[in-house]
Amino acid sequence: MQDELRTKATDKEFLLSIIDNNFELPSNIDAYTFAQALLPNFGSTDSELRDDLSYMVLARGIIDKQLLSQERLGNLLETVLDDQHLFYRLGSTATDAIFMRSFSNLIIAALLFNDERNPAFDETTIQSIKRRLLQYAEQEKDWRGYIEGKGWAHALAHLSDALDECAQHPHMVESDRKEIMQQISKLASLPRALYNEEDIRLAKVPYHIILGHQVNEDFIESWLETCTPTRDTDVISWTRVTNSKNFLRSLYFLLYWDSTGAVLADQIADQLKHLDEVYLERR
Known part of the structure; x- marks a missing residue:
């Protein structure tokens, strides 16, 4: 099942069909498992797969539509804050690792925006997010914007979005x-x-x-x-x-x-x- 979902997560036509169907996931797909299957796409150099499809499906089709339980939201947050996502090869410059780090910021922003409307994270969790974002901001060295042939990295813009949502969270x-x-x-x-x-x-x-x-x-x-x-x-x-x-x-x-x-x-x-x-x- 995991392999099947991973295949679907990289199928552009399938992802586009979700977007065209008002971001509705097929009824036979578990939202959390599919969210996990989408995460590797954020490290892709294919801007359409990464930005136009995967991010939109995860942010608008899963997070915004509140398809995840409080526990699953916490699990997803913990994943994107880890060393394989927000902190993936942090400190490296001019490498494709920037895409995973940068787009992890956008996912964090989406999770925080959703949490303001439908609280799932306690004060301790929000404080942890703030600390991790500030730590990331201090250590990131790759601030490229648009990368020819690979699309937007734009880590500073995406970090700004995450910090903005964090600053406006009620627990701050x-x-x-x-x-x-x-x-x-x-x-x-x-x-x-x-x-x-x-x-x-x-x-x-x-x-x-x-x-x-x-x-x-x-x-x-x-x-x-x-x-x-x-x-x-x-x-x-x-x-x-x-x-x-x-x-x-x-x-x-x-x-x-x-x-x-x-x-x-x-x-x-x-x-x-x-x-x-x-x-x-x-x-």
Whole structure:
């Protein structure tokens, strides 16, 4: 049965038929067993199988439709957080292992989103997720976006989605959200040029926290200071500053477009002006 399900899990036409049938699994397929059969696909270099089919079936056809019991949700979570999934060959760069790590973040995000509506995880579990995500964020070295011939890796964007769902979970408190925002400030100034809209995916995490008044204003003010590294003359330093400026610009516009965040948006604008003052006309 396991081999049969694994064959079905890699059958694109079969997966597409599930999607076309409003994400309904055939009645003779056990949802949890099929979810497990889908997991290896997230390490595939076939973007259609990995992204368009497997992720959609697992997230929308199994998790969103609440086909898993509380115990099975916990089992699935434990699996995607392990060394063969989120932490698979963590620290390696320019290898296909990034797909498994990156897409594990998306599965975690889907599980957290579902848990906010239909609680299955206790506070201890949510704290464990937060710790694992922050550990992953510190240790990941491969931040490629789109990989020619293999599709999106986009680990930073997918991690941002997971951190966003984690930060908004009811079991999170102010100190947890501060930890997450501190990690976001580090990610915003990575030494690798980010040009696949990672900036706005990152920015939505503090945006939601700020709009929800989930951390105090003094912390936000001091946190903003940490979002901009010192600009030296070397290329890596300039890359870090450029990434952080793009992040702050994205956060600025998210807050500016939302009237409740206008005051903070002005503070960010002042910070950006200070960074780019050298370019202002002096006549």
